Amino acid sequence: MWETTSLSGVKIYPMRAAVQAMINQGYNMDAALKLLQHAEKCYTDGNWDKLLVRISRINKEIHLALEAGKNIGPTTFSEMAALLPQPPKGIPGMITDSEYLDRVKGGWVGKCIGTALGDPVEGWTSEMIRSRYGTVNSYLVPPKVENDDTAYPILVLHVLDEYGSSFTSEQLALEWVEHLPYAFTAEMSALENVKAGIMPPESGRFRNPCSEWIGAQMRGEIHGLLTPFRPDLAAELAFRDAIISHRREGIYGEVFCAALISIAFSDRSIEDILRLALAFVPPESRFSEVVERTIRWCNKIGDWKGVLAKIQQELGHYHWIHTFPNIATVVTGLLLGEGDFEKSLTTTLMCGFDTDCSTGQVGGLLGTILGYERIPDKWKGPVGQEFESYVIGFEKMSFAKLSQWTAERGKQIVGPIIRSA
Numbered sequence: 001m002w003e004t005t006s007l008s009g010v011k012i013y014p015m016r017a018a019v020q021a022m023i024n025q026g027y028n029m030d031a032a033l034k035l036l037q038h039a040e041k042c043y044t045d046g047n048w049d050k051l052l053v054r055i056s057r058i059n060k061e062i063h064l065a066l067e068a069g070k071n072i073g074p075t076t077f078s079e080m081a082a083l084l085p086q087p088p089k090g091i092p093g094m095i096t097d098s099e100y101l102d103r104v105k106g107g108w109v110g111k112c113i114g115t116a117l118g119d120p121v122e123g124w125t126s127e128m129i130r131s132r133y134g135t136v137n138s139y140l141v142p143p144k145v146e147n148d149d150t151a152y153p154i155l156v157l158h159v160l161d162e163y164g165s166s167f168t169s170e171q172l173a174l175e176w177v178e179h180l181p182y183a184f185t186a187e188m189s190a191l192e193n194v195k196a197g198i199m200p201p202e203s204g205r206f207r208n209p210c211s212e213w214i215g216a217q218m219r220g221e222i223h224g225l226l227t228p229f230r231p232d233l234a235a236e237l238a239f240r241d242a243i244i245s246h247r248r249e250g251i252y253g254e255v256f257c258a259a260l261i262s263i264a265f266s267d268r269s270i271e272d273i274l275r276l277a278l279a280f281v282p283p284e285s286r287f288s289e290v291v292e293r294t295i296r297w298c299n300k301i302g303d304w305k306g307v308l309a310k311i312q313q314e315l316g317h318y319h320w321i322h323t324f325p326n327i328a329t330v331v332t333g334l335l336l337g338e339g340d341f342e343k344s345l346t347t348t349l350m351c352g353f354d355t356d357c358s359t360g361q362v363g364g365l366l367g368t369i370l371g372y373e374r375i376p377d378k379w380k381g382p383v384g385q386e387f388e389s390y391v392i393g394f395e396k397m398s399f400a401k402l403s404q405w406t407a408e409r410g411k412q413i414v415g416p417i418i419r420s421a
Contacts, residue, residue: 001015002015002051002055003043006123007119008121008123008124012123015055015058017210017321018059019036019058019062019209020318021210021212021213021319024317024318025209025212028065029062031061032058035058038054039058042054059207062207066205066206066207066209071248072247072248073251074251077235077236077239080239080255083282084280084281084283085283086279088231088232090229090232090233091229091230091231091263092229093228093265093266094229094416094417095265095418095419096419097407097411099371100228100265100407100410100418101407102373103228103371103372104368105371105372105399105400105403106367106369106371106372106373106374106375107221107224107261107364107368108150108403108406109367109375109380109383110341110363110365110366110367110368110375111149111150111360111361111363111367112143112147112363113143113345113379113380113383114356114359114363114364115147115149115356115357115359115360116147116383117139117140117143117346117349117355117356117359118359119147119355119356120140120141121133121352122354122355123320123355126351127352129349129352129355130350135350136350143383145384146388147360148184148187149218149356149357150360150387152187152219153222154179154391155175155176155391156172156223157222157405157406158175158179158394159171159172159175160409160412161409164412165237165412165413167240169200169241172240172241172244173190173199173200173203173244174194177191177195179392179393179394181392182390184215185213186210186213189210189211190208191245193206194244200243201243201247203245204244204245205247210321211247212246212322213246213319213322213323214323214326214354215245216250216251216253217256217361218360218361219241219254220238220241220253220256220258220261221361221364222258222406223237223238224257224258224259224260224262224264224368225261225368225406226406226409226410226413227258227410227413228265228418229262229265230414231259231262231276231280233262234258234261235255235258235259238255238258238259239254239255241254242254242255249286249287252281252282252288253323255281256281256291256327259276259277259280260277260365263276263277264368270338270339273365274331278291278292286324287327290324290327294307294311294331295331298336299335302336304333304350304351307332308332311328311332311351315328320353321353321354325353326353329352329353330358330361333349333351333358333362334362334365334366337362339366341366341370341375341376341379344362344366345359345362345363348362372403385398386398
């Protein structure tokens with residue numbers, strides 16, 4: 001409850017992180033900070049009973065602040081769409097059935113490549129990565145496909161099987177209850193809320209201090225893979241997904257990620273894709289500001305180390321799992337990687353923060369752009385042909401079957417955009 005160690009060796013202090021997350025959202029946590037100091041001493045002294053009391057009191061301060069909070073952000077897609085300068089709409093385009101299937105597989109495999117690359121150094125700083133590995137140009141350890149980033153999209157496919165594209169957030173949340181043995185951070189809070197009968201959108205807010213962290217953004221690609229050339233539909237599906245566990249900036253991260261993938265099916269530059277996707281995020285949001293600033297830094301500085309220095313200076317006070325510093329490293333890798341699969345992945349990785357999520361997002365986007373056949377063998381070969389997950393009932397299947405499943409559901413959603421060769 002106080003200290004844990006991630007698989008990458010990073011010490012995690014959940015209560016510190018929860019208070020930091022609340023401060024990052026603009027809440028006054030002075031009382032919680034004082035309690036945190038007392039709790040730190042209890043932990044150091046080994047006074048576990050007193051520590052439990054302090055944790056309870058800190059949680060009370062977090063709960064009271066969340067309940068009193070006014071600006072919880074949009075709770076329906078129509079509310080979010082009303083914050084956009086223009087109504088959400090699709091873009092011109094058409095794709096053959098065979099190309100669609102190849103690019104869907106590229107998206108899935110690219111995502112798995114990225115998460116496998118980032119897993120061993122998740123939560124490490126750039127300095128730690130460089131000190132240990134120097135310049136990274138290959139996997140740090142043999143790649144492992146199973147990852148929480150790729151677990152949630154499976155349940156999106158299953159909810160489509162069960163209810164079609166009109167599925168509700170509550171129906172998807174109940175898929176979590178049925179098929180997820182565990183979850184982390186915001187998803188863990190949401191899962192416990194849903195188990196207790198607190199359904200979306202309340203599940204994303206109630207006792208959930210981490211609702212602007214990266215958890216929603218990390219699971220957004222599936223909605224874009226299902227909706228080529230229809231970022232408006234991708235954004236709507238992603239919103240229904242995100243609202244289960246997130247709010248405001250956390251939701252915008254998933255909407256942006258989904259729109260990116262949908263637009264990636266078109267023949268556009270990386271910067272154009274980024275800017276077109278940003279049109280689906282409220283322009284007054286902090287998320288939009290972070291993306292815009294990072295694009296400017298990349299264009300002006302042109303060197304990832306220089307851009308990272310700006311990220312650390314401007315966004316370093318956010319937790320390493322927060323949406324903001326990670327979307328900044330994603331944008332950095334995409335723009336300064338210049339469309340090269342390896343350079344884009346490793347640039348984002350070298351920036352540090354939540355590296356499996358961020359490199360997973362970069363790999364998913366580049367994989368969708370290139371298609372499976374054009375992903376370098378150096379990267380896709382070690383991943384192999386079998387997808388693995390801890391989702392109950394969907395532990396193993398081939399990437400071919402997973403891609404076919406995704407493509408079939410996509411064809412049902414977007415219809416005539418996908419045609420026979």
